[in-house]
Amino acid sequence: MELWEPKRRIELAFKRNLRRIAQEIIQHVDVTADIDAVQRTLMSLSYTPEFTRFAESVAVKMVTGLFDDQGRTWRQAAKANTKSRMLYQAMQQELQGPTGRLLMAQIQRNAGIIKTLPLNISLDVTAYIQRETTKGRRASAIAEEILEKFPAHTRARAELIARTEVSKTQTALTESRSRLYGVNWYVWRAVGGRGGDGRTRKSHRSMSGVLVHWDDPPAPEDLFPVIGKNGRRYRNTLGHYHAGCCPNCRCYAEPVIVLDVFTWPMRIYRNGSIRRITKKEFEHIR
Numbered sequence: 001m002e003l004w005e006p007k008r009r010i011e012l013a014f015k016r017n018l019r020r021i022a023q024e025i026i027q028h029v030d031v032t033a034d035i036d037a038v039q040r041t042l043m044s045l046s047y048t049p050e051f052t053r054f055a056e057s058v059a060v061k062m063v064t065g066l067f068d069d070q071g072r073t074w075r076q077a078a079k080a081n082t083k084s085r086m087l088y089q090a091m092q093q094e095l096q097g098p099t100g101r102l103l104m105a106q107i108q109r110n111a112g113i114i115k116t117l118p119l120n121i122s123l124d125v126t127a128y129i130q131r132e133t134t135k136g137r138r139a140s141a142i143a144e145e146i147l148e149k150f151p152a153h154t155r156a157r158a159e160l161i162a163r164t165e166v167s168k169t170q171t172a173l174t175e176s177r178s179r180l181y182g183v184n185w186y187v188w189r190a191v192g193g194r195g196g197d198g199r200t201r202k203s204h205r206s207m208s209g210v211l212v213h214w215d216d217p218p219a220p221e222d223l224f225p226v227i228g229k230n231g232r233r234y235r236n237t238l239g240h241y242h243a244g245c246c247p248n249c250r251c252y253a254e255p256v257i258v259l260d261v262f263t264w265p266m267r268i269y270r271n272g273s274i275r276r277i278t279k280k281e282f283e284h285i286r
Contacts, residue, residue, distance in 0.1 A: 042122030
């Protein structure tokens with residue numbers, strides 16, 4: 001595994017917790033009740049003290065787990081850096097500054113996302129009940145299908161949230177620490193590199209290995225457009241974003257701390273396009 005690649009165990013633990021939440025939410029569905037009652041029951045879950053505490057606990061474990069893992073990675077990277085003393089000193093003080101505030105913000109953001117699960121599931125369930133009821137189906141038959149089909153549906157939703165939010169949080173922490181330590185550039189890394197692993201989208205495979213400035217996020221779908229069968233480009237709905245910051249993305253940012261660990265020349269994203277750059281050229285703009 002690459003040094004900066006996110007550890008899968010944190011994402012897997014987050015997924016397990018979200019799946020558990022989703023499963024418990026489904027157990028509260030009473031399809032013999034009217035649709036408004038089903039919605040009220042599921043939405044009320046979001047505001048119970050028990051659910052709030054659980055959501056916050058799950059978010060804390062995920063965010064602090066990433067924070068601790070990243071701390072070890074930064075310390076390991078600092079050993080090979082001539083500015084290692086400066087980096088170590090900055091690490092000692094980071095919780096008192098922007099990184100500490102970001103940590104709390106990420107915990108609150110993820111707890112808020114977890115608390116939307118009952119609402120989203122209630123909308124899905126009530127829409128399904130309404131659709132099947134208009135077909136004249138019995139409530140008991142609808143109830144059986146919900147208990148049979150919706151656990152898989154909610155698990156898929158939970159897994160998408162877990163993968164997306166772990167990647168977003170990882171990148172947010174990397175960016176915060178990079179700025180704190182004066183590291184302005186990172187290398188976009190895709191799982192499996194430019195060859196991908198069979199699940200990496202084409203634009204992200206093409207971005208893998210590209211130098212990116214934290215102040216200038218690229219728009220991969222514009223740089224490497226997908227052409228449809230009709231010969232037209234698919235419209236970019238994601239805009240500009242950093243590695244790991246779009247839905248279902250597993251890419252990650254590798255901060256540029258020591259230049260000698262990279263193979264030069266490299267590709268760089270700058271002024272809206274990608275070109276090749278030598279180590280000497282990069283040193284002038286770094």
